[in-house]
Amino acid sequence: MAPITLDKVTKVYPNGFEAVHDLNLDVADGEFMVLVGPSGCGKTTALRMVAGLEDITDGQLSIGGRVVNDVSPKDRDIAMVFQNYALYPHMTVAENIGFALKLRKVSKAEIKKKVNETAELLGLTEWVDRKPGQLSGGQRQRVAMGRAIVREPSVFLMDEPLSNLDAKLRVQMRAEVSRIQRRVGVATLYVTHDQVEAMTMGDRVAVLSGGVLQQCDSPQALYDNPKNLFVAGFMGSPAMNLFEAMIGESASSVLIGSQQIPLAETVLSAKPALRGYAHRSVVVGIRPEDLPILTAEAETGAAAGASFEGNVDLVEALGSEQLVHFTSDAHQIQVTAAKDEDAEGLSEGALGKAGEGVARVDARAKLSVGGRVRFNLDPSRIHFFDAATSEAIVA
Numbered sequence: 001m002a003p004i005t006l007d008k009v010t011k012v013y014p015n016g017f018e019a020v021h022d023l024n025l026d027v028a029d030g031e032f033m034v035l036v037g038p039s040g041c042g043k044t045t046a047l048r049m050v051a052g053l054e055d056i057t058d059g060q061l062s063i064g065g066r067v068v069n070d071v072s073p074k075d076r077d078i079a080m081v082f083q084n085y086a087l088y089p090h091m092t093v094a095e096n097i098g099f100a101l102k103l104r105k106v107s108k109a110e111i112k113k114k115v116n117e118t119a120e121l122l123g124l125t126e127w128v129d130r131k132p133g134q135l136s137g138g139q140r141q142r143v144a145m146g147r148a149i150v151r152e153p154s155v156f157l158m159d160e161p162l163s164n165l166d167a168k169l170r171v172q173m174r175a176e177v178s179r180i181q182r183r184v185g186v187a188t189l190y191v192t193h194d195q196v197e198a199m200t201m202g203d204r205v206a207v208l209s210g211g212v213l214q215q216c217d218s219p220q221a222l223y224d225n226p227k228n229l230f231v232a233g234f235m236g237s238p239a240m241n242l243f244e245a246m247i248g249e250s251a252s253s254v255l256i257g258s259q260q261i262p263l264a265e266t267v268l269s270a271k272p273a274l275r276g277y278a279h280r281s282v283v284v285g286i287r288p289e290d291l292p293i294l295t296a297e298a299e300t301g302a303a304a305g306a307s308f309e310g311n312v313d314l315v316e317a318l319g320s321e322q323l324v325h326f327t328s329d330a331h332q333i334q335v336t337a338a339k340d341e342d343a344e345g346l347s348e349g350a351l352g353k354a355g356e357g358v359a360r361v362d363a364r365a366k367l368s369v370g371g372r373v374r375f376n377l378d379p380s381r382i383h384f385f386d387a388a389t390s391e392a393i394v395a
Contacts, residue, residue, distance in 0.1 A: 003063075004026070004061075004063055004155060004189060006024060006026075006049075006059065006061055007061075008060070009022075010023070011042070011049060011054060011056065012057045021211045021212050023059070027188075029187055032204075033190065033203065034197075034204070035191045035206050036234075037208035041210065042208050043191045043193075044160075045211075047157055047189060051076070051078060052076055063078070076155075077154040077155065078155045079151050079156055080148065081159070082144070085143070085164075087132040093119070093128045094115050094119070094129065096146075098111045098112075099147065122143075122145060137164060138169045138172065138173055141161060141165065154186065154187070156190075157189050158188065158191065160191055162197065174201055199235070203218070205219050205222055207231050207234060207235065215227040223236060227392055229242065229390040230390070233334070236287065236288075241287075241332060241358065242284070242334070243285075244283060244332075245282050247274065247277040247279065251275045251278045256308065257328050261306065267380050277393065282385060282393065283385040283390075284383065284385075286381070286383070287381070288323070291359035291377060293361050306376065307374050307375060309372060310357060311371070312325075312367055312373050313369065314369065321360055321361065322363055324359045324360075359373075359375055
């Protein structure tokens with residue numbers, strides 16, 4: 001087993017395009033690290049540099065304390081799992097899993113032993129004599145993982161291995177991959193564009209945009225304390241509602257559209273930097289689950305003004321809950337790109353206005369499209385961001 005360290009790693013292509021910029025990342029022994037971000041953010045390029053499939057323009061890459069910038073892929077002691085499985089169709093499951101050992105001239109008895117152990121670990125024992133064309137997508141993915149595991153590498157690299165599976169199988173395989181990785185205990189770098197996959201699988205998650213690392217933390221820390229607007233808008237499904245707002249006099253309230261939300265002293269004590277934003281524009285973030293329907297009982301006990309209203313546009317009934325799409329006179333902010341570090345404020349096209357929000361409410365709440373809805377908004381659950389820099393306003 002070996003840790004992975006990327007120290008200011010940069011990739012610039014011959015045409016001048018910078019795919020990855022000054023990436024600093026550490027993956028500990030046995031850790032499951034997920035690289036997540038939208039298409040074109042540089043996550044696959046970063047993975048390919050670790051694999052040795054892309055040259056590093058600048059910076060240093062170490063595996064197990066050894067600098068491997070100029071080491072060939074076959075000498076890095078890594079195993080990679082691709083999204084297209086890359087199985088040999090004419091070989092059986094056992095032959096596919098044991099192929100790397102055969103190339104190493106390992107004895108037939110040892111190959112058989114390791115293949116059987118790996119097949120048992122992956123629940124493939126009864127299919128070892130079948131060929132890939134006779135397997136389901138999930139089974140083929142497990143074979144691809146088996147081929148990587150049997151080599152006993154220092155590092156696993158996985159490039160969107162579940163993207164070709166249907167929705168139900170993806171959920172099942174997320175748990176399978178996590179279980180297997182923990183049993184094997186090898187440092188793993190996993191790339192995905194699916195933030196739900198990232199949240200459910202990673203010990204830590206690194207969010208990339210525009211080739212720049214935005215934040216790296218535990219899934220819950222990313223969700224609860226996003227560092228900037230990009231992370232706030234990207235992590236979570238449905239995404240966080242982001243609205244233009246104005247902090248009132250003495251920071252005693254925040255104006256979202258025409259609706260004034262009082263800010264109690266407890267809120268200002270938790271985020272004292274807000275006091276410096278009196279009479280200034282900010283962006284507020286509200287998670288969909290933090291907008292429950294304001295019931296008569298809740299209204300009786302709620303602080304005056306601690307509610308938010310909108311018109312119901314659409315209701316999605318999901319059985320266990322409902323998603324309420326609503327509009328108000330607040331301007332919603334939609335994050336489509338990360339902040340340009342060299343620009344004043346947000347880069348052109350980084351934010352686009354829309355008129356909608358979404359709330360996650362109880363499945364039994366009575367709602368009608370076209371009607372008015374009042375949400376119970378706890379001011380302590382509001383996230384605040386600097387409108388000019390996009391950075392979170394924290395203590």
